[in-house]
Amino acid sequence: MKLGQQVPWIGVILLATACGRPAGSTEGAVIPKGPEGVHEAEEIMTDAANLKKATFGAGCFWCVEAVFQRLEGVEKVVSGYSGGHVEDPTYEQVCSGRTGHAEVCQIAYDPAKITFDQMLEVFWKTHDPTTRDRQGNDVGPQYRSVIYYHDAGQKELAERYKARLEAERIWNRPIVTEIAPFEKFWPAEAYHQNYYNNNPNQGYCSFVITPKIEKLRKIFRDRLKK
Secondary structure (H helix, E strand, O other): OOOOOOOOHHHHHHHHOOOOOOOOOOOOOOOOOOOOOOOOOOOOOOOOOOOEEEEEEEOOHHHHHHHHHOEOOEEEEEEEEEOOOOOOOOHHHHHOOOOOOEEEEEEEEOOOOOOHHHHHHHHHHOOOOOOOOEEOOEEOHHHOEEEEEOOHHHHHHHHHHHHHHHHHOOOOOOOOOEEEEOOOOEEOOHHHOOHHHHOOOOHHHHHHHHHHHHHHHHHOHHHEOO
C-alpha cells in the first residue's frame, strides 16, 4: 500500500482488534525501560513467602495482564509463554503457531486477599472458554484457553470449577479450556509487559481490552484495587 493511500474501514477494524504488531515494528507502543528480551525458563520471583502463583492463558496476554493487575491481592503479573516445545521462544516464533506455546500470564497473588477459586471465577468470566485456539480475531493455538496448575490443589479446584460450569450449561458450546501441569514459563519481551497501562489508546487496547476492564469493574467491583 502506498503512503497516504486510505485504508478501507473494515481493514482498520480488523487491524485494531487483533493482538500483536508487525515483526520489528514499535509503532504506537511505549517501550518500557529494561532489556528488550528477558527470556529465562523460570517462574516469577516473589519477595514475600506468603505469595502463591497462578498461570493462565485466555487469548492475548495483554488482556489477561490488564484484567488481573486490577484485582486486590494480585502483587505482580508477567506476560510470557508456556506449554510449548521450543526453548527461549520469541514473540514472532510463538505467533507462527508452531512452537506449541500459549500466550499466558503468570500471577503472584496473596491467598489471604484473593483465593485461587476467586481468580478462576475472574478467568472464566473475562474470556470465551468455548472457542478452541481463538479469542475474537486472535486466532491460533497460542491464544488457547488454558490453566497451568502449580500444585494438586490448583488442579482439583480448576477441574471442579470447570465441571460445575459444564453441568450448569453456562455456554451453549462445550468448554475447551485445557487444564495441564505447569512446566516452564518464558517471560515475553519487555514491550509486552504492562502493555495496556502503557498504551491505553492503542487500537487493540481501545476496542478489545477496555471493554473487558469495564466488564470487570461491573462484575467484580468489590475485588478491585482501590
